[in-house]
Amino acid sequence: MNTIKLLPDLLVSQIAAGEVVERPASALKEILENSVDAGASEIAVHIFQGGTKLVRVSDNGAGISRDDLPLALARHATSKIDSLEDLQKVASLGFRGEALASIASVSRLRLASRGAEQKHAWRIEAEGGRLSEPEPAALAKGTTVEMHNLYFNTPARRKFLKTDGTEFSHCEEAFRRIALSRPDIAFTLQHNGTARHHLRAADTRRRIAAILGDEFSQTSIFIDEQAADLRLWGSAALPAYSRSSRDAQYFFVNGRFVRDKVIAHALREAYRDVLHLDRHPAFVLFLEMNAGSVDVNVHPTKTEVRFRDPRALHQFIFHTIDKALASPQSLSAASVSV
Ligand code: ADP
Numbered sequence: 001m002n003t004i005k006l007l008p009d010l011l012v013s014q015i016a017a018g019e020v021v022e023r024p025a026s027a028l029k030e031i032l033e034n035s036v037d038a039g040a041s042e043i044a045v046h047i048f049q050g051g052t053k054l055v056r057v058s059d060n061g062a063g064i065s066r067d068d069l070p071l072a073l074a075r076h077a078t079s080k081i082d083s084l085e086d087l088q089k090v091a092s093l094g095f096r097g098e099a100l101a102s103i104a105s106v107s108r109l110r111l112a113s114r115g116a117e118q119k120h121a122w123r124i125e126a127e128g129g130r131l132s133e134p135e136p137a138a139l140a141k142g143t144t145v146e147m148h149n150l151y152f153n154t155p156a157r158r159k160f161l162k163t164d165g166t167e168f169s170h171c172e173e174a175f176r177r178i179a180l181s182r183p184d185i186a187f188t189l190q191h192n193g194t195a196r197h198h199l200r201a202a203d204t205r206r207r208i209a210a211i212l213g214d215e216f217s218q219t220s221i222f223i224d225e226q227a228a229d230l231r232l233w234g235s236a237a238l239p240a241y242s243r244s245s246r247d248a249q250y251f252f253v254n255g256r257f258v259r260d261k262v263i264a265h266a267l268r269e270a271y272r273d274v275l276h277l278d279r280h281p282a283f284v285l286f287l288e289m290n291a292g293s294v295d296v297n298v299h300p301t302k303t304e305v306r307f308r309d310p311r312a313l314h315q316f317i318f319h320t321i322d323k324a325l326a327s328p329q330s331l332s333a334a335s336v337s338v
């Protein structure tokens with residue numbers, strides 16, 4: 001008979017990392033979400049070799065105090081919720097307290113931060129789950145997270161990494177999703193030292209144009225509809241701007257990028273009569289609803305959500321988009337195909 005034993009902490013984190021850190025881009029998403037949650041108004045991202053060598057994110061947010069630095073890398077440690085009640089109305093992007101611990105278990109993680117009340121910054125390093133003592137560091141404000149050599153200690157995972165170019169494009173997509181959701185934050189993105197994106201703080205329309213291009217903006221209609229506790233707003237492209245893939249579909253629920261079958265179906269139905277079968281609509285849409293009507297604690301990556309009333313939601317999205325596509329504004333718009 002086999003005996004049952006508790007797994008060591010590092011292994012537990014590595015198992016969790018299998019879900020949270022599928023590739024450099026998924027680590028980048030988590031690190032960016034932390035900067036957003038910290039109230040940053042400027043976020044700079046540096047990627048090297050598609051993120052396999054280094055992902056560095058610097059923000060000017062609230063920072064972490066010296067004593068909290070080791071906790072930031074501990075499993076199930078978070079500053080964002082205290083109770084089940086908090087979980088039911090969570091407003092921050094993070095709340096599980098496991099992303100940094102997972103990333104630290106499969107990379108060399110460096111964390112430098114300066115809390116508001118501190119005279120100078122402190123840094124710690126984690127390698128294969130071992131933490132260094134905090135040391136003084138030079139950092140004006142906020143937090144810098146560096147993830148070096150992803151999967152250096154898990155060669156089986158390393159084998160699944162694609163080319164640097166492919167990994168970078170996934171990173172860029174993670175960056176776009178966060179940048180679209182927060183036009184009020186300035187973002188930059190560099191790859192191997194070359195600037196790729198430079199986004200000033202702006203309103204939603206300008207941010208959408210900066211990321212999806214003028215053509216998308218000029219061929220889409222702006223929507224803003226409300227019913228009961230639901231509000232749907234943003235840009236939906238006219239059929240003339242249809243795509244051969246789903247590469248320009250952004251849907252956010254309470255500020256969080258999500259992929260959801262109910263939503264996808266409602267949108268497909270709304271576009272069905274105006275699009276060819278092999279074409280896909282393009283949109284950047286924001287759904288706002290009571291936090292209590294949606295459960296975000298479904299999967300560690302939090303890209304999946306569950307709705308309390310999916311039928312009402314489906315109807316609302318379908319009708320809103322259907323109506324917008326039939327509006328005079330949409331009929332008179334120019335015809336562009338990509
Ligand atoms: P979660 O975001 O779910 O709380 P994480 O593992 O992503 O869990 O982060 C753990 C904690 O570390 C956060 O709750 C937060 O207190 C702190 N933290 C991480 N990144 C930052 C950052 N950029 N600025 C300030 N605090 C941060």
Ligand code: MG
Pocket residue numbers: 030033034093094095097099100
């Ligand atoms: Mg987090």
